[in-house]
Amino acid sequence: MYLKNCWYVAAWDYELIDGKMLARTILNENVLLYRGASGEVIALNNRCPHRGALLSEGRREGDGVRCMYHGIKYDQGGRCVQIPGQDMIPPKLRTRKYPIVESARLIWIWMGDPAHADRTLIPEYAPLHDPKWRGTPAYLHYDANYLLIVDNLSDFSHLAFVHTNTLGGSEEYAYVTKPVVVERQPRGFRVERWHMNSEAPPFHKKVIRDKDARVDRRNHVIMLIPGIFYMETMFTPAGQGAEKGNTQNAREYRNCQYMTPETDRTTHFFWSYLNNFEGSDPTISQSLLDSLIEGFMEDKAIIERQQKTLDADPAFESQMLAILADAPLAHFRRALSKLIEAEQGAPAIVAAATKVPSLA
Ligand code: FES
Numbered sequence: 001m002y003l004k005n006c007w008y009v010a011a012w013d014y015e016l017i018d019g020k021m022l023a024r025t026i027l028n029e030n031v032l033l034y035r036g037a038s039g040e041v042i043a044l045n046n047r048c049p050h051r052g053a054l055l056s057e058g059r060r061e062g063d064g065v066r067c068m069y070h071g072i073k074y075d076q077g078g079r080c081v082q083i084p085g086q087d088m089i090p091p092k093l094r095t096r097k098y099p100i101v102e103s104a105r106l107i108w109i110w111m112g113d114p115a116h117a118d119r120t121l122i123p124e125y126a127p128l129h130d131p132k133w134r135g136t137p138a139y140l141h142y143d144a145n146y147l148l149i150v151d152n153l154s155d156f157s158h159l160a161f162v163h164t165n166t167l168g169g170s171e172e173y174a175y176v177t178k179p180v181v182v183e184r185q186p187r188g189f190r191v192e193r194w195h196m197n198s199e200a201p202p203f204h205k206k207v208i209r210d211k212d213a214r215v216d217r218r219n220h221v222i223m224l225i226p227g228i229f230y231m232e233t234m235f236t237p238a239g240q241g242a243e244k245g246n247t248q249n250a251r252e253y254r255n256c257q258y259m260t261p262e263t264d265r266t267t268h269f270f271w272s273y274l275n276n277f278e279g280s281d282p283t284i285s286q287s288l289l290d291s292l293i294e295g296f297m298e299d300k301a302i303i304e305r306q307q308k309t310l311d312a313d314p315a316f317e318s319q320m321l322a323i324l325a326d327a328p329l330a331h332f333r334r335a336l337s338k339l340i341e342a343e344q345g346a347p348a349i350v351a352a353a354t355k356v357p358s359l360a
């Protein structure tokens with residue numbers, strides 16, 4: 001069950017270079033993405049309505065695509081415009097076209113009713129539009145349901161244990177820090193967490209000069225339905241009063257992560273980790289990219305194993321026991337279930353939603 005009437009990230013623009021015909025399953029639907037001759041990004045259902053050959057194995061012609069089984073051609077709207085050897089074109093011979101918006105290198109897709117595809121509903125992330133923030137867009141594929149990744153990002157105490165030697169720095173992070181803000185929102189949540197007077201975590205140490213200086217660290221995250229994560233991170237010299245607004249000599253990062261369901265058990269994971277201090281030294285972005293990949297591989301190993309555990313005993317999902325730190329993830333799942341229920345008008349979903357442990 002997915003929320004359909006919302007924007008999902010389908011790809012980064014770099015995935016569509018050189019005339020690439022990208023076959024990508026999104027919400028269990030097989031979609032073809034490509035950039036047409038006009039420059040517009042086009043998304044069509046990837047199945048040729050004639051006999052089911054894959055259009056991604058076809059040939060791009062202008063803004064359209066020709067199926068390379070029997071040569072039927074479709075335009076950018078998915079309408080059949082040519083059948084070799086046949087003049088009459090049945091109006092029903094068409095494949096579904098999905099609304100697309102390209103913005104800040106992201107290709108957004110609307111999987112629901114096209115009549116509701118309002119581009120102002122895209123949760124634009126300002127740093128992606130601002131050249132002062134530098135970073136490298138990246139993609140990872142997960143063999144796990146997207147909500148397990150949302151869960152992971154909902155509780156940063158995992159930084160201490162999963163990412164001790166990469167993004168976290170020490171187990172202390174889980175013991176001595178607590179969220180100072182946990183704000184439930186109608187379409188997500190906001191959490192703010194400080195770690196005062198600590199050693200800099202390894203990923204940050206790699207890109208700063210004074211590696212032994214103690215730091216105050218702020219993580220401020222926003223998670224939005226259907227699975228969009230934005231994070232501000234700030235490191236300041238320890239004890240200068242950053243929590244009261246003294247952000248002198250701060251080193252800052254901005255991070256976006258987009259979880260798009262591929263299937264019920266797999267996820268497309270798009271992200272970019274941005275900094276504002278690299279100046280003319282692109283090795284900083286490169287170092288951060290490498291560190292983040294290293295860190296995300298640690299998440300991926302745990303989450304994919306977790307998915308296997310859940311698959312082996314599906315009843316366990318409703319028996320999982322909550323701790324206080326699960327409040328944001330529990331709220332997120334409840335809010336999402338409500339929206340899906342409203343969209344589908346299916347009372348059964350309400351019953352499923354009440355199984356989520358409540359800590360409110
Ligand atoms: S299956 Fe595509 S033209 Fe026949």
Ligand SMILES: [Fe+2]
Nearest residue numbers: 152158162299
């Ligand atoms: Fe993580």
